[in-house]
Amino acid sequence: MFVLDDIVLRSLGIQLPIPFDMLSTLEAIQEAALKEVYDPKKLNNELKEISMLLEDRKINRKEFERRKEDIILRLKIADRVKEMGAKNKAMDIKFL
Numbered sequence: 001m002f003v004l005d006d007i008v009l010r011s012l013g014i015q016l017p018i019p020f021d022m023l024s025t026l027e028a029i030q031e032a033a034l035k036e037v038y039d040p041k042k043l044n045n046e047l048k049e050i051s052m053l054l055e056d057r058k059i060n061r062k063e064f065e066r067r068k069e070d071i072i073l074r075l076k077i078a079d080r081v082k083e084m085g086a087k088n089k090a091m092d093i094k095f096l
Contacts, residue, residue, distance in 0.1 A: 038078035046071050
């Protein structure tokens, strides 16, 4: 219900203060989650970690490849998210 109210108010050009604007709160949560899941530094550390696990024979080659593919996919997504964020910021600047 609150989200629908926020959408209607935004369409009318009315923006509520941050604590009362549910859309802004949800956008902030989404942004924090994306940063956490797709942090390139953390993903590179995960790659190093699974490499060490393979060297120590704690995981087999098949498991290593599966995890590596997953991490590489998340790195690609991280790049796309970063590009989209930059494009959105550029668009915001154009319309200001």
